[in-house]
Amino acid sequence: MFGRNKEATPAQDVVDELAADRAKNDPRAGKGVPTPSRKEQEAARKRPLVPNDRGAAKAADREARREAQLKTRAALDTGDERYLPIRDKGPQRRFARNVVDVRTSLGEFVMFIALAIVVLTLFVPGSIEFQSYIFIGFWAIVVLVAVDAFFFARRLKKRVIAKFGSVDQGVVWYGVIRSLQFRRLRLPKPQVKRGGVVED
Structure with missing residues (x-):
């Protein structure tokens, strides 16, 4: 009857050869390891909330904080925007700093004026009337500082x-x-x- 040719290539062998050819042409071929399962990938991503070596973790955290502090300190000297504290960041604050720094204001000397008044009242003998004049002069300077700050705030706002x-x-x-x-x-x-001059 109809005998099967023993020398004919079985259909499964043909399929296997075609699959092998496709695998050779696949750009992903040759990685050498099977694709990990989803369970294995999730397990690899999991990290313990508390590290096994707490001492090493604390040391690494201290080192990271120290480096951040050094960068911040250097930025306070150089004005590097990347590492400045949040309160000093931003182009408007940089502009405001420059506007302040080019001018001479009476307010920056109030601390020294107050110290001089304390020294006068403690170590320079004088009458009550003389001391009252000193205090009146100090409060007059405080009022002048407040007025100067008020008008400077208005000018700064307009420039910004x-x-x-x-x-x-x-x-x-x-x-x-x-x-x-x-x-x-x-x-x-x-x-x-x-x-100096700060360009608007």
């Missing part, structure tokens, strides 16, 4: 609006507080010379 179109919250107050600090004690350190 002219340059940026709007004023971020806290920028004007940030500039006023900086104007009351002695120049050499300001952080971030001034990046412009006193008496």
